Structures are given as structure tokens and as C-alpha cells.
Amino acid sequence: MTTHTAPPRRVAPDRIDRARRTRTRRRLRKADLLVVLCWSSVAAAVSLFLAYGGLSEVVDVASALTALGIVTGLVGSDLILVMLVLAARIPAIDRAVGQDTAMAFHRSLGKPALYLILAHGALLTVGYAMSDGSNVVAETISFFQDPDLVLAYAGLGLLVLVVVTSVVAVRRRFSYEAWHVIHLLSYLAVLIALPHQLSSGAVLADGTLQRVYWIGLYILAFGSIAVFRFAVPIVRSARHDITVSAVETIAPGVVSIHLAGRDLERLQTAGGQYAIWRFWSAKTWWHAHPISFSAVPTRTSARITVRDLGRGSSAISRVRPGTRVSIEGPYGIFTDDVRAAPRIAVVAAGIGITPVRSLLEGSTLRPGEATVLLRATDASQQYLWQEVGALPSMQGSAVYSMVGPRPPGLATWMSAEALSRGVTLSSAFPHLLGSDLYVCGPQSWADLVIRDARAAGLPEKQIHVERFDW
Structure with a gap:
């Protein structure tokens, strides 16, 4: 018996390009929706406070400061829980924006959230002191009579530690392992602050929609972490x-x-x-x-x-x-799936070759569709270069190398020799504007490549970068 296998269907290039553009539009819409949802959660927290008469008791300066302190606490707490959701490695978020972008957004919320929580404590202390006819020191001491508020202060201290160690200049003084352990304290900081949020001041009174909203947000944040940071990896590791x-x-x-x-x-x-x-x-x-x-x-x-x-x-x-x-x-979305343009341009340096090599292996490339530039300071950094040129997917595509140190005193990603010959990003990639640019290498070096790409007029949606910093 003879088995006949149907030949593979040939898809017209214009249909492939239309499909890529459609995928890109959908992904960008999902990314926009994620941002909208994040800020909508903040709006919901404030709106619910106002809907339940949050301003009804504002009659003087003291009560106004107290109300403002409550609002800053609600917004700060909401942002912290949003940060935890962004860090939970939820697959839908990863597919929409990638973990790099999600974590960049996560980090950008850290300082505002901390400042709001600090303002929350300061405003409430002043507001209560004015209402009681007391002073700030005495009012602060009285807070420590409440076990829930003691936990809240402890949580604030942990948050300060986490945010300070996340500042780039400070973070670089720690090993990745030490920084990671410190960063895990953010989970503890949020958890131990929860009792005071549910008990103090009856803001989240039992049976109100406010209370339901906040408990739901806590369940979403910590449930996502429990599922996607712990349960799924354990099951997946055992399975494979x-x-x-x-x-x-x-x-x-x-x-x-x-x-x-x-x-x-x-x-x-x-x-x-x-x-x-x-x-x-x-x-x-x-x-x-x-x-x-x-x-x-x-x-x-x-x-x-x-x-x-x-x-x-x-x-x-x-x-x-x-x-x-x-x-x-x-x-990660440093993949062929995020392509929007007919061609791809790739720039990789040092160990940045690793995702680039697998990217090119897994891409559906037509002959001549890819242009790859491999960058190294010297010959000792040419990791996996021979493998890249030998990939079946790279048939008919160009692979170039640029070896040599950068010129001292100049902010450039290119070698001194290439710069002296007048090489630019546009001359290295003649079809740059019709390409998706993939960049991977040391952060400061990659930033220079991206700078030149933007200067050449390449749209942001066609720039993809994989960073190795933390």
C-alpha cells in the first residue's frame, strides 16, 4: 500500500504580511487594555470611597486631611496590588506585552506607591492629632497601642526597604540572589498591612461593595502569584x-x-x-x-x-x-510572533546571541528576508556565531559581523573601525524601515542601537529588545 502525502500549502507572502499586521494590532490593543485596567482599578478604589460617603464627614481642616490620608492610602495600596499582579507572570500579560515590559511598568509604580503610603501615614497622623487636640508625636505613640497599626508600620518599613534596594544605583550593589530575597519581602509587607485596612476607621465596613472589591483585589494578586509563580512551575517541572x-x-x-x-x-x-x-x-x-x-x-x-x-x-x-x-x-515576546513588517533586522552582542540564535531557528523566514549583524569586542566573544549562519532558516539571508572595540568617548554601539568607514544602522540594514528590529546585548549598548533606530524613523512597534539586566 502506498501512502500519498499532500504537498504543503503555499501561502502568498501578502497574506502572511496581512496576518502579521493583524496579530500586531491585536497585541497592541491588549497592551492598551492592560494599561486601562490598571488605572481603572485606581479609579474604582477612589470612586467606591466617594460613593460610600467618603467626603460626608469633611467639615474642617482636620477631617479634610484625614479624608485625603485615606484616599492616598487606598490609591497606594491599589498600586501595590497592581504591581503584584504584574509580577505574577500571568500568561495573558506575558503574551500581550512580555515580562520585560510588565516588570518595567511594575518598577515604575514602586516609588509613587511608596510616596502615597508615606503620605497616607503622615496625613492621618496630622489629621487625627488635630481632631484630638494632640500633637503628632503623641498621636503616633497612640497608634502603637493598636496591634493592626503596628503591623501596618512594619509593612511600611519593609516597603521602604524593597523600594530603596530597587533603585538602580543601589540594586547594582547586591547580587541577584540577595536582591531577589529582599524583593520577596514586598509580599509580606502587603499581607501584614491588610488587617489595619479591614479594621481601622470602618472605611471598608463589613457588607459593603468596597470591602468586596478590596478582598477580590487581594485574592487576584496573591492567587495569581500562588498559581503562576508556584503551582504551575511545580506541576510543569514534575511533568517534564x-x-x-x-x-x-x-x-x-x-x-x-x-x-x-x-x-x-x-x-x-x-x-x-x-x-x-x-x-x-x-x-x-x-x-x-x-x-x-x-x-x-x-x-x-x-x-x-x-x-x-x-x-x-x-x-x-x-x-x-x-x-x-x-x-x-x-x-517573553522576543519572538517571530510579534513581527509586523515583511523583513527582520537583528543586532546581537556578546551573550545576547542566545535568544537571537533560537529566534532565528524558530522563525518562518523566506530566503533573503533576514539581515543579521553580530557584534563583539574581540574574537573571544563570538559565541555560537557559526551556528547562526548554518541554520536552515537562514538560507539566502545575510549574516555580517562587526568585531572591535568602541571608540573611546563616543556614545555608539559600533566599532571604531566601522565608524571610521561611515557605517550607520541604516547602511548596515538598507531595508530597516521595512523590517522588525530585534536587539539583544548589554543594556547600555542595546539602548544605543535603539536610539539610532528611532532616529532613523523606525516605529516603536517594530523595535523588539531582550534585556539581560534585572
Whole structure:
């Protein structure tokens, strides 16, 4: 018996491009909707307070300060819970904007939320002191007679610690592992402040829609974290039974970790994505790291490539075959799915090659559709370069290299030699405006590439960047 296989359907390029544009519009609408929902939650918190007579007791300066203190507390608490939702790694949010963008929004809300909570405490203290005919010091001391308010002050202290350690200049003084542990205190800070919110001042009186709203928001925030940060990764790791199969040195300080598992295709990993990995060895079990796939997983294997950038990554690079591995993810939209234009332009530097290599492997590229520029300071940084040119998807596409240090004193991503020849981003990518630009490398370097792309007139929706900072 002869089995006849139908030839694959050929889809017209214009239909593919229309489908990409449609996907892009949908994704951008989802991103806009996410922003609207975030700010609508703040509006709902204030509206409910007003609807239940929040201003009815404002009769003098003291009561006005108290009411304003309550509003700042409600808005600050709402923003903190929104931050927790953004950090919960909810798949719908990841598909809409990607974890990088979600976490950037998360970080941008940190200082405003803290300032509002500080204003909440200060305004209430002054307002109550004026109403009682007391002073601020005496009123503060009286607050400490209430166990719920003691917990609230403790939560405020933890929030201050979290926000201060999240400032870039301060954060860089910590290892990723230490910073991550401190950041987890934000969960505790929010939880221990909850009792005072439900008990003090009868603002969220029992049986009111206000109380239902706030309890629902707490359940959404902490339920999302419980499900997507803990339950799903535990189930997924058990299902796929991932272990280290081999560790391959590809350059000084750089290794590829080969992983074995079962049904890894069910992870539905797209080229360019990353996962949060935890290696269960004596020196690595206590911390997890976001690391990109450097090859698209097969049914039984996957690969990540790691550069020694600190104690954590150094320990990971020395794990032994047979070590069990847990996974959270995959995450990220540094993928072919976000393409809006007919062509792609790729600029990668150093270990930024890892997501780029899997991106190109997993992309549906037509001959000549991609232009890739690989950047290195010297020959020792040419990680996986040969693999990129050998990918089947890259047939007919151009791969260029730019090796050499940047000129001192100039804010440029290019080598001094290329700059002296008059090379620009537009000359390196003649079809730049008709391309989606993918950039991955050190943050300050990538920012310079993006700066030049914007100056050349490339729309934001066609710029995609994968950052390795935290």
C-alpha cells in the first residue's frame, strides 16, 4: 500500500504580511487594555470611597486631611496590588506585552506607591492629632497601642526597604540572589498591612461593595502569584522531568547546558523566549535565574547557554550531568510572533546571541528576508556565531559581523573601525524601515542601537529588545 502525502500549502507572502499586521494590532490593543485596567482599578478604589460617603464627614481642616490620608492610602495600596499582579507572570500579560515590559511598568509604580503610603501615614497622623487636640508625636505613640497599626508600620518599613534596594544605583550593589530575597519581602509587607485596612476607621465596613472589591483585589494578586509563580512551575517541572545531560564549554567563561526531559514540545517554546531555571545541586538550589533558550527545544532535549557574570551564573556553569532542573516559563515576546513588517533586522552582542540564535531557528523566514549583524569586542566573544549562519532558516539571508572595540568617548554601539568607514544602522540594514528590529546585548549598548533606530524613523512597534539586566 502506498501512502500519498499532500504537498504543503503555499501561502502568498501578502497574506502572511496581512496576518502579521493583524496579530500586531491585536497585541497592541491588549497592551492598551492592560494599561486601562490598571488605572481603572485606581479609579474604582477612589470612586467606591466617594460613593460610600467618603467626603460626608469633611467639615474642617482636620477631617479634610484625614479624608485625603485615606484616599492616598487606598490609591497606594491599589498600586501595590497592581504591581503584584504584574509580577505574577500571568500568561495573558506575558503574551500581550512580555515580562520585560510588565516588570518595567511594575518598577515604575514602586516609588509613587511608596510616596502615597508615606503620605497616607503622615496625613492621618496630622489629621487625627488635630481632631484630638494632640500633637503628632503623641498621636503616633497612640497608634502603637493598636496591634493592626503596628503591623501596618512594619509593612511600611519593609516597603521602604524593597523600594530603596530597587533603585538602580543601589540594586547594582547586591547580587541577584540577595536582591531577589529582599524583593520577596514586598509580599509580606502587603499581607501584614491588610488587617489595619479591614479594621481601622470602618472605611471598608463589613457588607459593603468596597470591602468586596478590596478582598477580590487581594485574592487576584496573591492567587495569581500562588498559581503562576508556584503551582504551575511545580506541576510543569514534575511533568517534564528535566535533568542536565551535558555541560559544554564553548568559550572561556561560557558554557552550553544541555537538558534532557520528556514531552518538552508541550512547553510550546517559541524561539527567542527564556525561562526561570533552578538547578537542584548543593550550590545552586537556593536561587533561580532567567536564562534564554539558545536552541528551540525538541521533544526530549533543550539547551541554554550561560556566561559567567557572577557567583550565581558561575555556580550554574559547574553543575554536573544528572542534576535535576525546575522550570518556570517559557516567557517573553522576543519572538517571530510579534513581527509586523515583511523583513527582520537583528543586532546581537556578546551573550545576547542566545535568544537571537533560537529566534532565528524558530522563525518562518523566506530566503533573503533576514539581515543579521553580530557584534563583539574581540574574537573571544563570538559565541555560537557559526551556528547562526548554518541554520536552515537562514538560507539566502545575510549574516555580517562587526568585531572591535568602541571608540573611546563616543556614545555608539559600533566599532571604531566601522565608524571610521561611515557605517550607520541604516547602511548596515538598507531595508530597516521595512523590517522588525530585534536587539539583544548589554543594556547600555542595546539602548544605543535603539536610539539610532528611532532616529532613523523606525516605529516603536517594530523595535523588539531582550534585556539581560534585572
